[in-house]
Amino acid sequence: MWAESDCSRWLDAQPHGSMLYISFGSYAHVTKQELHEITGGVLASGAHFLWVMRPNIVSSDDLDPLYEGFAGAAAVPWCCQVEVLSHAAVGGVLTHCGWNSILESAWAGVPMLCFPLLTDQITNRRLVVREWRAGVSIGDRGAVCADEVKAQIEGVMGGEDGVKLREQVKKLRGTLEAAVALGGSSRRSFDEFVDELKRRCGGSH
Known part of the structure; x- marks a missing residue:
């Protein structure tokens, strides 16, 4: 587990809805070329941003991921994503489309720029962009370009x-x-799960 950076004071000083939050999660890796294109697009857009820049963000066969001209003051190695997304200064998120990140972004009311990297993230992007219309797509794996990133941001x-x-x-x-409210689908499913655990544990004694 990485130590979290406290970004609250810095975010407090930013205008409402002005910040772009960028994170590719705790596992997914990008190539050095992808990082180059994404960073170029972010910088060209002129958007104020906070980027979770993990030390191992690039693929294992690439070294020295930082892009020339990258604004280091806007990067942190890790942070509390829920707190950042919930901050009034954040107006968008560039995400790898991990399911937790999608749910947290939706709960915070933040639209998504979707750049999936692997496994279920491709399907998750389809849900966000095509079905829910709560975000936009950025390229496909290996085909992202700075101009598109800039325009979408x-x-x-x-x-x-x-x-x-x-x-x-x-x-x-x-x-x-509605799903987590009393009587909602998620609440009902969780209650049923707990009841089943109790039944099974009680039956084993």
């Missing part, structure tokens, strides 16, 4: 598309709230 952070995405994320959050 600008659309989400300051364009009309961003307004529509936030409306959709708000609806998605409503669905999540």
Whole structure:
């Protein structure tokens, strides 16, 4: 487990909805070329950003991942993602589409720029972009380019598309709230799971 950086004071000083949060999770790796293109697009967009830049973010066969001109002051090795996403300064997230990250982004009402890297993340992106319309897609594995990253960031952070995405994320959050509320589907499933555990444990004595 990596030590978390406290970003709260820095975020408190940023305008409402102005920050782009970037994280590719605790496991997924990008290639050096992908990192180069994404970073180039982020910098070209002019967006203020906070990037979780893990020491092992690039593939194991690549070294020295930092991109020339990267704003190091906007990077941290790790942070509490839930706290960052819930902060009023955050207006978008560039994510690898891990399921936890999607749920946390939706709960915080933050639209997503989706760059999946492996396994279920490809399907998760389809849900976010095509089914829920709560985010936009960035390239495919190995085909991301800086110009596309720049354009998508600008659309989400300051364009009309961003307004529509936030409306959709708000609806998605409503669905999540209903699921965990008393009588909701997630609450019912969890209660059934606990009841089954109790039944089985009680039956073994």
